[in-house]
Amino acid sequence: MTSVQLEVLLQTLISGLLLGGLYALIGIGMTLIMGVMKIINLAHGELMMVGMYVAFVLFSSFHIDPYLSVLVAVPVLFILGVLLQKFLINPVLKVEAIIPENQVILTVGIGMVLANVATIIFTSDYKSTPVDYATKAWYLSDIWKESPIELSLSMPWSVSFLLALIITALLWFFLTKTDMGKSIRATAQDKDAALLMGVNVERLRVFTFGLGSALVGAAGCLLLPIYYLYPDLGGQFTLIAFVITILGGLGSTVGAIIGGIILGIFESLTSTYAGMGWAPVGRFVIFVAALIFFPGGIVSILKRKRFGK
Amino acid sequence: MKRLTLIVLMSFVLSLCAANLFAADTFDLVIPLPLTGKQAKFGEMMKRSYEIAAEEINAKGGIKKTKLVLSFEDSGAKPETARAIVEKLIDTKKQPIIVGEYTSACAKAVAAVAEERKTPYLIVASADDDITRQNYKYVFRQNQVNAHYADSVIDFIQKVVKPKTVAILFESSNFGTSGADAMEKDALKIGMKVVLKEKYEAGSVDFKPLLSKVKAAQPDVIYMVSYVMDASLLMKQIKELRIDAKLFAGGAAGFAIPEFIDNAKDAAEYAITATLWTPQVKFPGAKEYADKYKKKFGDFPSYHGASAYSALYVTKDALERAKDWTPDGIRAAMKATNLATAFGQVKFEDKEGYQNQNFADTFVLQVIKGEHETVWPEKYASKKYVYPMPSWRERR
Numbered sequence: 294m295t296s297v298q299l300e301v302l303l304q305t306l307i308s309g310l311l312l313g314g315l316y317a318l319i320g321i322g323m324t325l326i327m328g329v330m331k332i333i334n335l336a337h338g339e340l341m342m343v344g345m346y347v348a349f350v351l352f353s354s355f356h357i358d359p360y361l362s363v364l365v366a367v368p369v370l371f372i373l374g375v376l377l378q379k380f381l382i383n384p385v386l387k388v389e390a391i392i393p394e395n396q397v398i399l400t401v402g403i404g405m406v407l408a409n410v411a412t413i414i415f416t417s418d419y420k421s422t423p424v425d426y427a428t429k430a431w432y433l434s435d436i437w438k439e440s441p442i443e444l445s446l447s448m449p450w451s452v453s454f455l456l457a458l459i460i461t462a463l464l465w466f467f468l469t470k471t472d473m474g475k476s477i478r479a480t481a482q483d484k485d486a487a488l489l490m491g492v493n494v495e496r497l498r499v500f501t502f503g504l505g506s507a508l509v510g511a512a513g514c515l516l517l518p519i520y521y522l523y524p525d526l527g528g529q530f531t532l533i534a535f536v537i538t539i540l541g542g543l544g545s546t547v548g549a550i551i552g553g554i555i556l557g558i559f560e561s562l563t564s565t566y567a568g569m570g571w572a573p574v575g576r577f578v579i580f581v582a583a584l585i586f587f588p589g590g591i592v593s594i595l596k597r598k599r600f601g602k
Numbered sequence: 603m604k605r606l607t608l609i610v611l612m613s614f615v616l617s618l619c620a621a622n623l624f625a626a627d628t629f630d631l632v633i634p635l636p637l638t639g640k641q642a643k644f645g646e647m648m649k650r651s652y653e654i655a656a657e658e659i660n661a662k663g664g665i666k667k668t669k670l671v672l673s674f675e676d677s678g679a680k681p682e683t684a685r686a687i688v689e690k691l692i693d694t695k696k697q698p699i700i701v702g703e704y705t706s707a708c709a710k711a712v713a714a715v716a717e718e719r720k721t722p723y724l725i726v727a728s729a730d731d732d733i734t735r736q737n738y739k740y741v742f743r744q745n746q747v748n749a750h751y752a753d754s755v756i757d758f759i760q761k762v763v764k765p766k767t768v769a770i771l772f773e774s775s776n777f778g779t780s781g782a783d784a785m786e787k788d789a790l791k792i793g794m795k796v797v798l799k800e801k802y803e804a805g806s807v808d809f810k811p812l813l814s815k816v817k818a819a820q821p822d823v824i825y826m827v828s829y830v831m832d833a834s835l836l837m838k839q840i841k842e843l844r845i846d847a848k849l850f851a852g853g854a855a856g857f858a859i860p861e862f863i864d865n866a867k868d869a870a871e872y873a874i875t876a877t878l879w880t881p882q883v884k885f886p887g888a889k890e891y892a893d894k895y896k897k898k899f900g901d902f903p904s905y906h907g908a909s910a911y912s913a914l915y916v917t918k919d920a921l922e923r924a925k926d927w928t929p930d931g932i933r934a935a936m937k938a939t940n941l942a943t944a945f946g947q948v949k950f951e952d953k954e955g956y957q958n959q960n961f962a963d964t965f966v967l968q969v970i971k972g973e974h975e976t977v978w979p980e981k982y983a984s985k986k987y988v989y990p991m992p993s994w995r996e997r998r
Binding site: 297298300301304305308309312412416417418419421423427428430432443445447516519520521523526529560561562564565568569570572573 | 638639640642643774800801802803805806807808809810811812814815817818830831834835838839841842843844861864865867868869
């Protein structure tokens with residue numbers, strides 16, 4: 294392998310990893326909701342879009358950095374999620390229906406409403422937050438002068454990646470160390486048993502939907518400095534989150550992190566070695582492969598190993 | 603009581619007649635264009651430009667003393683919507699001429715409808731070559747075709763840069779593909795080797811894998827055919843990876859509008875782009891139009907606006923010469939057009955396999971100190987081009 298080929302490979306892996314970190318944060322909210330409520334929330338991408346518009350408004354009217362607006366977007370999205378669950382999804386859950394999955398259909402409707410409301414308020418123009426550090430990057434040759442290859446690490450991408458890691462770590466801490474978190478995991482594992490143990494499942498569902506929305510809202514804020522924004526952007530990210538949820542294993546946070554990073558790296562590798570037009574194809578090849586070869590997702594493989602010993 | 607009803611009814615009928623009489627003094631032109639959706643920026647600029655032109659025309663007495671009344675229909679850059687709008691305009695409103703639309707996909711759909719219903723259609727800013735290559739009799743195109751978009755860029759490259767290799771990146775759409783194919787042909791003609799030709803999905807987040815492949819191929823020129831947001835993301839990520847080609851060139855569209863510089867900021871510096879018009883050209887009325895637009899809306903318009911502005915004058919000219927205002931009468935007049943406009947001399951020719959196509963000069967813009975400047979052909983230049991440009995490392 295020549296040094297040029299090595300450079301291309303390493304640079305591809307770096308961007309894949311950074312992209313994967315963001316994907317993981319986008320997917321984690323969906324998998325959390327999936328685990329507790331056993332429904333796929335197809336308004337996930339639209340909730341992210343709402344988070345991005347929160348950051349955009351703060352940037353354009355008060356010059357607040359998109360990264361700082363995570364602190365505002367998270368509570369806003371949490372409240373939005375809580376309201377959606379309490380007044381729209383919970384009532385539907387109680388109704389006997391011909392199709393058992395009509396909450397899923399409801400989320401599609403919620404997504405459409407959110408996208409159209411955003412179109413009415415902000416028009417469907419592209420918006421972006423041109424921050425000063427948008428193209429800042431660190432270079433290997435600046436640190437190590439004789440380096441035979443040149444690698445670059447984008448500053449906003451790295452910051453987004455790090456913040457995504459921190460948020461995920463906080464979530465993990467919350468789920469494993471606090472009472473509330475433990476109840477969420479208990480409900481995800483066995484709803485009836487949790488109910489018998491005195492967990493208020495109804496309230497927990499409301500809380501989880503809020504938490505899932507808040508997480509994807511945070512992901513939106515982290516994406517904004519490196520991307521741009523328009524009301525219809527939700528759909529493509531709902532799909533990505535969906536693929537990650539299936540790949541990682543339904544309801545598993547660890548699975549979502551690993552799934553996100555695998556997806557990011559796989560997409561980057563297909564872009565480099567098969568052509569960028571093939572990246573979406575690669576995404577769905579992974580999706581189908583996950584369904585056929587390990588239907589329980591990555592987490593099922595991890596579990597099998599552990600029990601095997 | 604009966605009598606009262608009768609009076610009311612009569613007066614209603616009379617007022618309807620009166621409205622019809624008044625209507626005879628106006629010429630209603632409904633223009634389909636994208637006012638929402640991804641292409642709304644371009645649609646908005648064109649709408650403003652049509653309005654400026656209509657205002658001027660009406661101030662000077664209208665078309666044959668008939669007031670020109672414009673209205674707009676939003677197609678959202680969706681071909682099926684554009685088609686439905688135009689079917690309605692021709693079938694129920696009996697509008698004898700269609701002007702407008704922006705994306706090639708929409709223009710293609712509209713052209714098919716217009717041809718089928720034998721109504722002249724004037725294309726304003728859609729570049730896909732095929733549209734005027736289908737032996738359509740009723741479809742006229744005022745803007746240059748994609749195959750010639752890059753003529754001046756090629757000329758600039760050949761005379762100034764003298765490169766050996768080129769990498770072509772393009773979005774997977776009608777416009778992107780035809781632009782890239784045209785560039786590939788031109789490159790062969792001037793002996794430039796195409797080391798990489800790759801498409802991407804519009805709206806991608808991360809171009810870096812693709813760009814690191816470009817970097818490894820070390821092309822002298824990177825040529826990109828993109829709409830606006832992809833164009834600025836591409837330049838930003840090129841800067842991030844410090845890809846030092848001798849020249850970054852864009853194929854009009856996304857690279858030629860002010861939003862490109864607003865979004866890409868310093869990463870846009872020194873990038874050149876093909877364009878069909880600049881505010882600095884010396885066509886009659888061009889400067890007046892550009893100044894008027896800037897005064898009203900704060901920014902100079904790009905070729906999309908200028909073409910829309912001039913299209914209304916072309917329409918006026920054809921209507922004035924037409925022996926009657928029927929689709930066929932207007933078509934015959936349109937065919938004989940030879941008019942000096944702010945967009946240059948407009949005449950519709952049949953050559954190189956195109957029909958009713960206006961062949962206009964193209965220009966090269968370069969971003970210099972955060973502004974689009976005309977740099978080529980030299981006789982139109984507003985500033986001297988910057989070449990060679992500093993490497994990314996030197997820029998800071």
